[in-house]
Amino acid sequence: MAKEMFTGAQIFLKSLEAEGVDEIFGYPGGVILNIYEALYNQDKIKHYLVRHEQAAIHAAEGYARVSGRPGVALVTSGPGACNTVTGIANAYYDGYPLVVFTGQVSTEQIGNDAFQEADIVGITRSCCKHNYLVKDVKDLARIIKEAFYIATTGKPGPVVIDMPKDVLTAKAAFEYPKEVKLVGYNPTYKGHPLQISKALKLLREAQRPVIISGGGVLQAGAHQELTKLAQLLEMPVAHTLMGKGTYPESSLQSLGMLGMHGNYWANFAVVHADVIFAVGTRFNDRITGCLKRFARDSQVIHVDIDPCSISKNVKVDIPIVGDAKNVLSAMIKELSSKPFTIDHEAKEKWLKQIDEWKQKRAIPECPSDKLSAVKVIETIYEYTKAFKPIVCTEVGQHQMWCAQMFKFDEPRRFITSGGLGTMGFGFPAAMGAAVADKNALVLNIAGDGSIQMNIQELATCMDYGLKVINCVINNGYLGMVRQWQEKLFNKHYSETKISAPDFVKLAQAYGAKGIRVEKEEDIIPALKEAMESNCSVFIDFVVENFEMVYPWVLAGQPLNKVLLSNDQKVC
Amino acid sequence: MSTLHTISILVTNEAGVLSRVVDLFSGRGYNIESLTVAPTIDRNYSKITITTVATQEAIEQICKQLHRLIPVLKVSDLSVNEAIEREIVMIKIQPKDEDADKILRIAEVTGAKVIDITDKTYTLQIVDDEKQIQALIELIKPYGYKDFVRSGKVALSRS
Numbered sequence: 001m002a003k004e005m006f007t008g009a010q011i012f013l014k015s016l017e018a019e020g021v022d023e024i025f026g027y028p029g030g031v032i033l034n035i036y037e038a039l040y041n042q043d044k045i046k047h048y049l050v051r052h053e054q055a056a057i058h059a060a061e062g063y064a065r066v067s068g069r070p071g072v073a074l075v076t077s078g079p080g081a082c083n084t085v086t087g088i089a090n091a092y093y094d095g096y097p098l099v100v101f102t103g104q105v106s107t108e109q110i111g112n113d114a115f116q117e118a119d120i121v122g123i124t125r126s127c128c129k130h131n132y133l134v135k136d137v138k139d140l141a142r143i144i145k146e147a148f149y150i151a152t153t154g155k156p157g158p159v160v161i162d163m164p165k166d167v168l169t170a171k172a173a174f175e176y177p178k179e180v181k182l183v184g185y186n187p188t189y190k191g192h193p194l195q196i197s198k199a200l201k202l203l204r205e206a207q208r209p210v211i212i213s214g215g216g217v218l219q220a221g222a223h224q225e226l227t228k229l230a231q232l233l234e235m236p237v238a239h240t241l242m243g244k245g246t247y248p249e250s251s252l253q254s255l256g257m258l259g260m261h262g263n264y265w266a267n268f269a270v271v272h273a274d275v276i277f278a279v280g281t282r283f284n285d286r287i288t289g290c291l292k293r294f295a296r297d298s299q300v301i302h303v304d305i306d307p308c309s310i311s312k313n314v315k316v317d318i319p320i321v322g323d324a325k326n327v328l329s330a331m332i333k334e335l336s337s338k339p340f341t342i343d344h345e346a347k348e349k350w351l352k353q354i355d356e357w358k359q360k361r362a363i364p365e366c367p368s369d370k371l372s373a374v375k376v377i378e379t380i381y382e383y384t385k386a387f388k389p390i391v392c393t394e395v396g397q398h399q400m401w402c403a404q405m406f407k408f409d410e411p412r413r414f415i416t417s418g419g420l421g422t423m424g425f426g427f428p429a430a431m432g433a434a435v436a437d438k439n440a441l442v443l444n445i446a447g448d449g450s451i452q453m454n455i456q457e458l459a460t461c462m463d464y465g466l467k468v469i470n471c472v473i474n475n476g477y478l479g480m481v482r483q484w485q486e487k488l489f490n491k492h493y494s495e496t497k498i499s500a501p502d503f504v505k506l507a508q509a510y511g512a513k514g515i516r517v518e519k520e521e522d523i524i525p526a527l528k529e530a531m532e533s534n535c536s537v538f539i540d541f542v543v544e545n546f547e548m549v550y551p552w553v554l555a556g557q558p559l560n561k562v563l564l565s566n567d568q569k570v571c
Numbered sequence: 572m573s574t575l576h577t578i579s580i581l582v583t584n585e586a587g588v589l590s591r592v593v594d595l596f597s598g599r600g601y602n603i604e605s606l607t608v609a610p611t612i613d614r615n616y617s618k619i620t621i622t623t624v625a626t627q628e629a630i631e632q633i634c635k636q637l638h639r640l641i642p643v644l645k646v647s648d649l650s651v652n653e654a655i656e657r658e659i660v661m662i663k664i665q666p667k668d669e670d671a672d673k674i675l676r677i678a679e680v681t682g683a684k685v686i687d688i689t690d691k692t693y694t695l696q697i698v699d700d701e702k703q704i705q706a707l708i709e710l711i712k713p714y715g716y717k718d719f720v721r722s723g724k725v726a727l728s729r730s
Contacts, residue, residue, distance in 0.1 A: 121587065125587075125590065125591060126594055126595075130640075133587075182641060183583070183644055184582070184640070184641055184642050184643050185641045307635045307639075308632065308635040311632075
């Protein structure tokens with residue numbers, strides 16, 4: 001009997017089904033009409049129509065961050081595909097799994113400068129984990145299988161599949177492959193036992209150890225193992241921006257975030273540590289400060305699944321290539337297998353020293369009696385924490401304040417663009433988060449600059465009843481750039497004063513709720529009203545223009561050159 | 572300290588792989604000195620040989636980055652261990668009548684072959700390592716040359 005034949009468009013849907021995908025974000029267009037036709041005739045996969053392709057990718061990433069499953073987006077060729085680039089780069093940098101499907105002109109037209117043709121495989125080559133141009137419908141199912149495998153294994157990342165129009169209409173038999181055969185791709189999960197033993201010896205003997213926990217711990221689902229190991233060896237834990245929630249911040253051993261705007265004591269602990277145990281971090285310049293001065297007097301153990309991250313920036317004494325969960329479990333197992341001793345006295349002394357550093361805190365200074373942004377964010381945190389919100393942010397001052405003020409005891413609750421630092425990420429990511437967890441309270445804390453980069457997604461939220469509470473910290477400036485201009489460019493606020501629409505009216509125009517807050521006593525009532533609302537909300541917090549984010553380690557300075565306040569005091 | 576490295580890369584023989592490899596060099600500001608690529612005996616795979624000037628740390632990073640590319644199976648820095656390296660060079664010379672004999676003698680001594688003769692030109696070919704090729708170039712230079720091409724290195728490790 002002849003096998004049943006399916007079009008490429010049908011194979012696409014069947015493959016997604018086989019991968020367990022039931023929600024995708026997208027935007028139709030000429031060359032992918034056949035897929036939209038196939039979508040029309042089924043009800044297994046729900047499609048969210050966004051208002052800009054960039055938002056589709058960010059939404060898919062928000063979805064992936066919250067659910068732990070790969071995010072899927074579908075766009076058309078040419079401009080649709082080009083609009084995805086920032087989103088793809090963002091996911092690549094922060095290491096979240098996405099499979100992005102782009103339409104392409106027919107194979108015989110490729111290279112002819114056809115209408116809406118773009119070489120998206122060429123364009124995205126350096127900003128995705130892998131990409132494919134499907135040239136034959138018979139390859140489509142295999143390629144989709146490979147793409148999901150590549151996106152979700154090793155260091156996760158985005159994979160792009162470019163599908164020409166004729167491939168979507170051509171027919172082939174459908175059989176979803178059970179296995180993936182990729183000879184050139186074998187991520188290392190298991191850490192080398194010898195390296196693990198060496199690392200343990202060093203950690204046991206350490207007098208002043210510190211753990212740096214990064215996004216890799218979150219990705220590997222290794223937060224419990226990390227917490228256990230930290231407790232066993234009495235090590236304090238600092239986290240990177242991406243590592244937020246990988247170690248309970250309510251724990252005494254938590255140092256909070258380190259780096260450019262990290263805690264004074266976290267930076268000091270890292271500077272004075274004799275052993276740094278870094279797990280799942282790339283040692284980005286925002287956390288190391290001046291590289292030459294970083295870890296000058298300490299031994300560094302570095303666990304990462306991506307060998308490229310090891311000894312790229314910081315020279316490592318004991319590298320361990322492997323998955324954080326796998327490596328940390330092996331370490332706990334080895335520790336538990338026989339009695340071990342650590343120098344409790346030294347550890348106690350070390351924690352006491354850190355406690356002393358903890359007395360040095362940046363004191364928020366609001367230069368006028370206008371509403372303070374810091375106060376607003378603090379209040380949002382205090383008021384909403386009981387509801388366990390998912391907190392998304394855009395990029396800038398508000399992002400750093402959120403990272404400083406919001407405390408999380410579990411991962412996947414704080415969604416922010418770390419590596420690429422993409423303004424406009426937060427709102428669509430929050431939308432994706434709301435899709436992934438339909439019962440969660442989803443906040444997007446935004447600046448008045450960032451929110452205007454993807455504000456159109458309010459329409460998408462309204463269409464699908466997705467509730468995102470946008471807390472716009474409206475200071476009338478691109479605050480973080482302005483802060484640099486204040487300190488480093490003689491207060492020449494070149495092109496950083498930025499206007500905004502009336503967010504309340506704008507929200508209303510979309511059919512959403514808009515609230516304006518100008519006084520401290522109105523913060524909580526506004527939050528309450530927003531939470532009671534049955535649709536997305538904009539709260540326009542009109543705040544002081546010239547507040548600064550502290551602590552602040554200026555770019556290129558060592559981590560212990562921390563500015564704590566406006567009067568240039570260097571500690 | 573920057574030195575010349577020869578990197579051998581085994582890849583799957585499919586469209587776009589070379590651009591992935593080359594993009595990685597250009598995107599990170601590394602310069603390619605020479606590049607050769609051809610299928611292996613098993614035509615499912617190709618071997619790319621790249622020479623580049625870089626520090627040891629940079630080379631390690633390049634190798635790791637190359638390895639991260641999905642179609643890349645194997646990456647080796649052949650400068651670490653002993654390797655056999657060869658390159659093919661063709662030089663077209665238009666010697667004065669009185670120099671013709673000298674050119675032929677240089678070819679003989681250096682192991683170069685005359686692979687083409689027209690009424691005005693000789694074309695020499697040499698297949699050798701960097702040192703011998705340089706020697707030939709230095710010897711030929713005083714007589715002038717019309718055209719010159721070199722293939723880029725291919726290399727195999729000895730072990």
